[in-house]
Structure formats: structure tokens, C-alpha cells
Amino acid sequence: MFGKRKTISHNAVLLGTTKGVLRNHNSLFCSDTPRSEFFADFIGFGRVMLKMQNGKGSKGRRLPFPLGFKLMPSSIMGAIFLVLWSEVAKGHLDKIDKTLLLAFRSMKNSDLLVGPGWLPQVVRNVSFLGDSIVLIFVILAVSGFLIAKRAYLNAFLLSALSMGGFWIISLSKDFFGRPRPSIVEYLSVPNSASFPSGHAANSTIVYILIAVALFKIVPGKYARVCLLSGAFILAALIGISRIALGVHWPSDVLGGWIFGLGWCCLWFLKDSIPDSPTAFSRYSSKQAR
Secondary structure, three states: OHHHHHHHHHHHHHHHHHHHHHHHHHHHOOOOOOHHHHHHHHHHHHHHHHHHHHOOOOOOOOOOOOHHHHHHHHHHHHHHHHHHHHHHHHOOOHHHHHHHHHHOEOOOOOOOEOOOOOHHHHHHHHHHOOOHHHHHHHHHHHHHHHHHOOOHHHHHHHHHHHHHHHHHHHHHHHHHOOOOOOOOOOOOOOOOOOOOOHHHHHHHHHHHHHHHHHOOOOOOHHHHHHHHHHHHHHHHHHHHHHHHOOOOOHHHHHHHHHHHHHHHHHHHHHHHOOOOHHHHHHHHHHHHO
């Protein structure tokens, strides 16, 4: 009886926080909506996920592994990203960018994509898979599946890291302010600055994090390899499609991939979250010895 009341209470709180997150999700993309409301609801949602995963808090527990070491992959990728931008800002990559961009266009007419007449529409369809609206629906669907599988922490981290990545990419575009390519006709309509590519970065973050979140749920080594490989291939194709459409320089897409991979490496911090059962399983076993 008491267990049932506790479950109902958890579900009620979860429903309330979920409504708050969905109500304020536009704060990541609309400048006239307070972002503080979104993050307040999202933090509350995360706390509910962690409590449902473990059933209790974690005061007084020590983290089992140095946090700085787990941040190293993301730090390295971040440094590479800044070096790339430095080269872009100095114009050292202009010649390579133009050569690679024009390689996708007809030699007779740079406004036309190389290949058959149906290829531009296929490229647009691939690019559409990296659109923010599509990615949000994918995140919600996979998060719902993870919750159904009682992988509450994975569901929260997938949503939190993805939405956080979207927001930072949006701010980065405004900060760097690189103009879009002007040497070819756009085969798609861009609506923001060029560096880094939002489609490349966001699709890398979402699809690779989905593969990682589902990795232990999917049975069989072959299926897991296919899952990870498919995520990397899809992210690569979406990035290439942005170059083919003429809306991004190749270095923009490269920057998006680097940022996305670095952001995905934050998943390694999962074991350092105090309420994560895997965070203290090794530590508890050591104490028992």
C-alpha cells in the first residue's frame, strides 16, 4: 500500500515537471522567452528521474573517480574546436573551403549540384533529419522508450545534453558570426550564421547520444555495433548534405562535428552523478572488502 502511494507520488511529480519542460522548451530557441523557467523545470525533472532510479538521495557519498579526468576528452575536443576557429578566422582555410564546396557543383554551372536531377531532393531530405524540430521529436520518442525501460537516468541525460547542446550552438553562431558561403546558389534556406554548422553539431549530439543511451538495452554485439555505426554515418551524411546544399563551408561542418563529439563525451560524467547506481557500485564493493 505504501509502495503504491510512493509510486503515485513519483508519477504525479514527474507529470508536473514534464509539463513544465514541454511548456517552456521554446525558451531555447526564442529570445523573448525567459530561459530560466525552462532550466528550472528541467533541473526539477532531472531530480525526479534520479530519485525514481534510486529511491533515495546520496548525501555524504564520495565520487569514485576524478572528475577532471572524465572531462579530458571534452576538453581536448574543445581545444581542437577553438584551434579550428582560429584558422578559419585568419583565412587559412579559405582556399580549401572553396575547393571542397565547388567540388559538389557542376563545372559548367556552379548553381547546379553534380549528379542526376533527383539528387538535390534526396540531399534536402537527408539534411531535414538534422533539423532541430525533427531532432526534438526524436529525443522525446527515445526518452519515452528509455523511461518505459526504466532507464530514467539515460532518458534525462539524453534530453539534458541534447537541449544544452542546441542552446550552446545557437549562442556560438551568434558569437562567431561567420557569413554563409556566397559563391554558389543555396539549395536550402539558411536562417543563422555559418560557423559552426548547427545541423552537423546537433545531429552528431543527438544520434550518437541515442546510440550510447540504448547501447546496453539493445541485445547482441552485432546490433550494438550497427547502432553506433548508423549514428556516426547518419551524422556524417547530414553534415555533408549541408555542404552539398551550399549553405555551409566545409570547415563549418567540421567544426560542428568536433563540437558534437566533444559534447557527447560529457556522457562519461554519468558515473560521477551521485544518484547514479553505477557511480557507486564499484566504490561500494571496495568498501565491502
